[in-house]
Amino acid sequence: MPSVVPHRRAAPAKRKLQKVPYVELYDGRLQGVVSSSSDPARVYVSFIEAGTGNYACSTNNNRPCGGGGFCGHIRALVENALAQYGADRVARYLGCADRNIASESDIARQLHGTKAAHDPGVVFARFLDYLRTIELPASTEPLPEMAWFVTG
Amino acid sequence: MTVPVVPEGVAEARAVVLAVDRALTSGLARLAPDARAALGELADAVGGTPLGNAVAEATEAIARGELLAHHLAAIAAGRAAIEGAVCDALLAAMAVSAGLVVEAPTLGLPPTADARSLTLMQSTQQWLVEIALAGFGQLDRSIISPALGALRPLQEHAPLRRLAALLTGFANELADAAPTAGNPELPVRRWADLWSTAMLGCATLPAAPTRRTTSGVLTPLGADLVHHDHLVALVAHALFEEEGQPRRLVRITLSTWRVDAIAGPEVFARLAPLAPELVAALASPVRLRLQGVTMLGTGDLVWGGAVEVIKGAVSPHTIDLAGATITAPPPRERHAVQLAVPCVGSSPPADLPIAFDRTSPLAELTEGDEKGALGFVGLLRHDDGFGVQPLAFATKKGLRGPAEAIIAAGKLKDRAAAVLEERAGRLLRKS
Numbered sequence: 001m002p003s004v005v006p007h008r009r010a011a012p013a014k015r016k017l018q019k020v021p022y023v024e025l026y027d028g029r030l031q032g033v034v035s036s037s038s039d040p041a042r043v044y045v046s047f048i049e050a051g052t053g054n055y056a057c058s059t060n061n062n063r064p065c066g067g068g069g070f071c072g073h074i075r076a077l078v079e080n081a082l083a084q085y086g087a088d089r090v091a092r093y094l095g096c097a098d099r100n101i102a103s104e105s106d107i108a109r110q111l112h113g114t115k116a117a118h119d120p121g122v123v124f125a126r127f128l129d130y131l132r133t134i135e136l137p138a139s140t141e142p143l144p145e146m147a148w149f150v151t152g
Numbered sequence: 153m154t155v156p157v158v159p160e161g162v163a164e165a166r167a168v169v170l171a172v173d174r175a176l177t178s179g180l181a182r183l184a185p186d187a188r189a190a191l192g193e194l195a196d197a198v199g200g201t202p203l204g205n206a207v208a209e210a211t212e213a214i215a216r217g218e219l220l221a222h223h224l225a226a227i228a229a230g231r232a233a234i235e236g237a238v239c240d241a242l243l244a245a246m247a248v249s250a251g252l253v254v255e256a257p258t259l260g261l262p263p264t265a266d267a268r269s270l271t272l273m274q275s276t277q278q279w280l281v282e283i284a285l286a287g288f289g290q291l292d293r294s295i296i297s298p299a300l301g302a303l304r305p306l307q308e309h310a311p312l313r314r315l316a317a318l319l320t321g322f323a324n325e326l327a328d329a330a331p332t333a334g335n336p337e338l339p340v341r342r343w344a345d346l347w348s349t350a351m352l353g354c355a356t357l358p359a360a361p362t363r364r365t366t367s368g369v370l371t372p373l374g375a376d377l378v379h380h381d382h383l384v385a386l387v388a389h390a391l392f393e394e395e396g397q398p399r400r401l402v403r404i405t406l407s408t409w410r411v412d413a414i415a416g417p418e419v420f421a422r423l424a425p426l427a428p429e430l431v432a433a434l435a436s437p438v439r440l441r442l443q444g445v446t447m448l449g450t451g452d453l454v455w456g457g458a459v460e461v462i463k464g465a466v467s468p469h470t471i472d473l474a475g476a477t478i479t480a481p482p483p484r485e486r487h488a489v490q491l492a493v494p495c496v497g498s499s500p501p502a503d504l505p506i507a508f509d510r511t512s513p514l515a516e517l518t519e520g521d522e523k524g525a526l527g528f529v530g531l532l533r534h535d536d537g538f539g540v541q542p543l544a545f546a547t548k549k550g551l552r553g554p555a556e557a558i559i560a561a562g563k564l565k566d567r568a569a570a571v572l573e574e575r576a577g578r579l580l581r582k583s
Contacts, residue, residue: 004341004342004345004488004489004535005342005489005509005510005535009513010513011415011416011513011514012412012415012416015413017413017568017571017572018571018575021413021571021572021575021576022413022572022575022576023413024412025327025328026300027293027297027300028293028297033575033576033579035575035578041578042578043575043578043579045579050293060579084412084413089328093328124579127576127579128576129304130411131411131572131573131576132304133307133382133409133410133411134409134410134411134414134569134572136307136308136409137310138406138407138408138409138422138423138426139313139405139406139407139408140404140405140406140407140426140427140454140455140456141313141405141454142403142405142448142450142452142454143313143314143317143385143405143407144314144481144485144490145314145315145317145318145321145349145353146317146321146378146379146380146383146385146387146407147378147489147490147492148318148321148342148345148346148349148489149321149378149379149380149383150377150378150379150509150510150511150512
C-alpha cells in the first residue's frame, strides 16, 4: 500500500544569510539576491535558468556585474541553494544529469548556458513578496490540513 | 495497549481508491479503458449513499468528455467518502486497542462564504481541474506556476487560511517534482489525497465546530511538529479534565507562516510566544489550570484565558489514559492521516513499528533513542499499517522531545528575519 506521508527531508544545512539573503527555486529558475563582498551597501540579483543553464547577474538597477561568466555571486547563490535545498533537489531542478554533487562547481561544470537578458526587478519583487510571508498573522486555531506535511 | 486489528474491508476499499488514483495520474482528459472502469467502480462503491447519483453522473459525463468542475468535485467527494469510511473503521479499532471512548464531533452549519472567498475558491478549483485533466504523471512547470502565483491572495484572506495552508504545501510539492513525466516514483496516492482534499475545500467552507468557554485542568502529553517550507505548526496533545465532562484527549495548535530561510531553532522562536505557558509545560511537564479557555466541538482547545501552573512535576509517560474520550474527525477531515491517538508507557508497544518518519526532523529524535529510555509518549498512527510516531522519550536526564529546543529558542531573537529585511532594504535604494 503506497504511503500518504512524504519521506521526511533532512533539515536544511546552515546558510550564509548575510551573504545570500534570498535564494529560491522558483518559476523555472534558481534565483536569488547576493551581497557584494566589497561594499556592504550593494546587493546583486542573479539567476540560472533551469534546463538551458542561461544565467544573469547585475545590481538591482541593472548595472551589470563585473565578474563575467559564472561570477562569484552566482557561485555563492548555488552554494547556498545546495545548503538550503540539498544537492539532489537543486541538481534535479536545474536538469543536471549527474546528481553526484559535492560542491557548487559540480553544478557549474554541468551547465553550458550563456549570459541571458536580465530583469532584476522580477527577482527583486519576488524576494519582497517572499518576505511578506513572514508578516502573515500567526494563529492558535486548529489547522488539520497540516497533518499532511512533515517536510522541510 | 494492545495491537490494533486492521478492520475488514480496508484493503478492498483502498483498491477502489488506488484505481481512481491511476486515472488521475494518466489524466482525465484522455480516459483509457481501465481508468473508465476505475471511475465506474468508484460510482458502484458509493452507489446507494447520498453521493451515489452525483458520482454516477460525473463518471458518465467524464467518459463523454464533459470535464466540468462539479463533475471532478463529485469524483473527489466519492474518493473522500471511501477514505472516510476507512478512517472511521481504523479509529474504532485504534480506540479499542487504546481503551478510549470515541465521541462524535459537534459542528455548526458551514458558514456562508463571502464574495472574495468564492472568487478565490473558484479560481483555485479551476487550477485543480487542470491538474486532474493533465494527470499527475504529465505535470510541467507551466501548469504549476500559475498556482504558485495565486497563493498569496489565498494566504492573505483569513477565512481561507486552512485552504491556503494545504494549497501552499501541495503546489510547492508539485513544483518541486515537475516535470513529472517518466518519473515512476511519484507519490500518486498522496497527491490524489491532497487533490481531493483541496477540491472539497474549494466547494464549500468547512463547517465551523461548536465553541464553548470552559475551565479545567490540562495535562500536556507531548508535541507534534508539522510543517512545509512556508508554514510550521505545533500540535500539542494533552488530557483535559473539566467538571461535568468526561476526561478528554484534546489538541492545541500553534501555527505561523515562515519562509524556508527561517529554519531550525528560529522556527520555534516564532511559535513559543503564542502560548509560552503551554510550551514551558511541555518541556518541564506540569499540569495547568485553565480558566476561560475555548473548547471546540472537534476536541481542540484554542489557547487563551487565564493559566495557572499546578505545583509538582508530572511524568507524561505514566499518565493513565484508559477510559478517556477522543473526538472523531469532522466529516471533511475523515482520513487516516488525521488519526493521531496518544499512547504513553514505559516503552513503545513491542509489536508495532516505531514510525520515526512521521516525526519532524526538528524534533531531533532519531532511531535508537527508544533504547534505554525510561518512558515513551507517542501517537498511534496508520499509514500502510499501524505504527507509533514518537513524540518524546523520558531519559535519566529528563524528557527528550522538541519542547526543550523550543524553550531554548525563546531566548533567540528573530534573527534571520532581521537579516533578510535589512538586505531587502538595500535593494530598495539605488546602488
